[in-house]
Amino acid sequence: MRYRKLGRTGIEVSEIGYGAWGIGGKQWLGGQDDESLDSLRLAIDLGVNLIDTALAYGDGHSEQLVGQVVRESDRKVYVATKVPPKNRVWPATANTPVAAAYEYDYILACAEESLRNLRMETVDLLQLHVWHDAWVDRDEWKRALEDLKRSGKVQSVGVSATEHDPNSALKVMETGLIDAVQVIYNIFDQSPESQMFPLAIKHNIGILARVPLDEGALSGHFSENTTFPQGDFRDWYFRGDRKKEVVEHVDALRRDLGEKVSIPDTALRFCLSHPAVSTVIPGMRTRRHVESNAALSDAGALPAETLAILKRHAWDRNYYS
Numbered sequence: 001m002r003y004r005k006l007g008r009t010g011i012e013v014s015e016i017g018y019g020a021w022g023i024g025g026k027q028w029l030g031g032q033d034d035e036s037l038d039s040l041r042l043a044i045d046l047g048v049n050l051i052d053t054a055l056a057y058g059d060g061h062s063e064q065l066v067g068q069v070v071r072e073s074d075r076k077v078y079v080a081t082k083v084p085p086k087n088r089v090w091p092a093t094a095n096t097p098v099a100a101a102y103e104y105d106y107i108l109a110c111a112e113e114s115l116r117n118l119r120m121e122t123v124d125l126l127q128l129h130v131w132h133d134a135w136v137d138r139d140e141w142k143r144a145l146e147d148l149k150r151s152g153k154v155q156s157v158g159v160s161a162t163e164h165d166p167n168s169a170l171k172v173m174e175t176g177l178i179d180a181v182q183v184i185y186n187i188f189d190q191s192p193e194s195q196m197f198p199l200a201i202k203h204n205i206g207i208l209a210r211v212p213l214d215e216g217a218l219s220g221h222f223s224e225n226t227t228f229p230q231g232d233f234r235d236w237y238f239r240g241d242r243k244k245e246v247v248e249h250v251d252a253l254r255r256d257l258g259e260k261v262s263i264p265d266t267a268l269r270f271c272l273s274h275p276a277v278s279t280v281i282p283g284m285r286t287r288r289h290v291e292s293n294a295a296l297s298d299a300g301a302l303p304a305e306t307l308a309i310l311k312r313h314a315w316d317r318n319y320y321s
């Protein structure tokens, strides 16, 4: 496993991090806690030292599982978590009043709740789970994050950028207040490369590349017949004609890359090929996925010819809407 600096925090995070949404259980169904704990422990054994969770993932359940393995580990494992918007509306828009999402007291109360779930004294990175630059001049979120840092309950702070709209989090990156941004970055959505990533490099802000496998579309075993349990987030995300569209796009990728090339391996290495990316955080609830993903860091960046091919596969769409 190789490690990269998480921006100006100076901490060295594993190139492959652990996305802990799926293990929360409520939005992604079908997981088992024993298997999730096993996959988390294996990830740590294989050098993963950053886990991304959130208070909203299974209403604290993901944080509880993460806290359990981090506390029992004799290695330093960095925990990133998130404050959900008070109105529970994803994403925020320019019209969302900051008071509806992030009042001062509310941010502090959520941070305390996360610490209770994790059973830890401090979190390494606290992120606002939604963000819009319309809030950049407001005082409440700034004071809350600064006060949490000052108290030692939080080591560094960041925001999670709106789905497929990285440019709605550029102004916050200019404030000097945030240490990291989490953004969708994958073969299909390459949009952070144009403005966000250069800005992150300029201001030394860490980048967590999220949803690197497009919620499983880039898993390599997605077909028109793939089904998800009713009530599972993916049953909604891949609704209607979307499975057919995904299959067409992945088939086109396969034609260009060659049948022997692994789609998920290429998808994760794609993210790590950009120097602005500090870590890529695939969701991985199974040992098999942890093993193959953790091994990819050592494979290094993709060759320029492959990156040139992947450039042509950017796909402008928003399945979250």
Ligand SMILES: NC(=O)c1ccc[n+]([C@@H]2O[C@H](COP(=O)([O-])OP(=O)(O)OC[C@H]3O[C@@H](n4cnc5c(N)ncnc54)[C@H](OP(=O)(O)O)[C@@H]3O)[C@@H](O)[C@H]2O)c1
Pocket: 018, 019, 020, 021, 022, 052, 053, 129, 160, 182, 210, 211, 212, 213, 214, 215, 216, 218, 219, 220, 221, 264, 265, 281, 282, 283, 284, 285, 286, 288, 289, 290, 292, 293
């Ligand atoms: N707004 C936000 O801030 C936000 C939103 C979404 C996600 N996130 C963060 O980003 C993380 C990653 O996104 P995600 O979990 O939604 O989706 P993802 O990482 O794009 O995809 C996860 C899916 O890929 C499968 N997978 C993992 N490794 C694989 C491999 N090597 N081969 C084949 N399939 C593989 C997983 O299977 P198994 O799980 O069955 O192993 C799971 O079904 C989240 O866990 C969360 O931490 C943040």
